[in-house]
Amino acid sequence: MADEQASPPAPRPRRARSGGDPYDNIGPLLTELAALDAADPHREAVRQQVIERCLPLADNIARKFSGRGENFDDLLQIARVGMVQAVDRFDPSFGASFLSFAVPTIMGEVRRHFRDHTWALRVPRRLKEIQQTIGPTTEALAQRLGRMPKAREIAEEIDADLTEVTQAFIARNAYQTSPIDPAPGSGDDGAAASVLDTLGSDEPNYRTVEDYLAVKPLIAALPEQQRQVLIMRFFKSMSQAQIAEQLGCSQMNVSRILSKTLNTLREQALRD
Structure with a gap:
């Protein structure tokens, strides 16, 4: 798309059979x-x-x-x-x-x-005009310099601001867009993939991360014993019996602590 609006050479009218200009x-x-x-x-x-x-x-x-x-x-x-x-x-x-x-x-x-x-999105007229000159200017500078010119060199050549030239390069992406849904009949083998085919799927663990970030400050505010029991049960995967043994209390007591802690976290999370 780089040269979609580069100035083509002036057309040469066909010559008449007599050799003169038909016009x-x-x-x-x-x-x-x-x-x-x-x-x-x-x-x-x-x-x-x-x-x-x-x-x-x-x-x-x-x-x-x-x-x-x-x-x-x-x-x-x-x-x-x-x-x-x-x-x-x-x-x-x-x-x-x-x-x-x-x-x-x-x-x-x-x-x-x-x-x-012909622009798919609205682009300021100034950027459109600069974009039209980028193609032929790039070709001329490449021949003169023996390499592809930098944006700053293009800006100096067309007497434009570097920011405008950079924005014109970015604006070229708005010249044409591709449909998200595949075109009818594009399911044949060898057909180019649609934009929809290249999009990723929903990540189920995102919800887990969101829940964790929501309750993290609430866990930090729990009393020491409740926080310890919660961490040992859900982060260290310890059984209630193992937690009771480590804390020197009964398993029934650990169960009550867990139940009370989870109810408190749920109420606070829903309220917030």
Whole structure:
């Protein structure tokens, strides 16, 4: 996912069989379109002709962004929206070629779609913009330094704060998420395990630990004899007869001490 929004190279329009640029002869149509009044009924026909001639350009740019987790038909639609915007905004009087204006306009529209609509979680726009530059910046620095660059070097190269670059690296995890439940039909042999399959099961001893932590201060507050009997019975696994022999009392007395101590601990634990 590291380069999902790295800037692809500008597409090269297919050449006409004569060897010329197929968009060279679109200039007269664009000049005619610019000269027509918005209320002129002929203007829409000329506009549609220009748009149809430029559809291959939008399709070519959409293909440049395919394979990055987005449906190609959606990318095609976004690229064509950008192409229509380029046709409507182009001003032949500036002297620039249509391609030099249309290509960055269309690519910018597709990039904005990736930036604003393809993140699984909400990420600040500033981090999205930094994340877009990390891929190409990393490649350029790796070639220049002969090794993978550090985050600090990337931050210096793009004139950003180190904290922002670090957060942008972390934010990349929010670009796409995996469903917890397995996808339908994913039970076939060789299929990748779902997130649910990788999760651990409940640990039954956790409850024991919680109970122990709850009664630990209560045990510490017991009278000395009660605490000794409890420890010998449940922590040293001594029988009541063994405890009675060690304390020099009857087994019946040990039984009463245990019963009284356990009832006291239960009442205090439930009350707390």
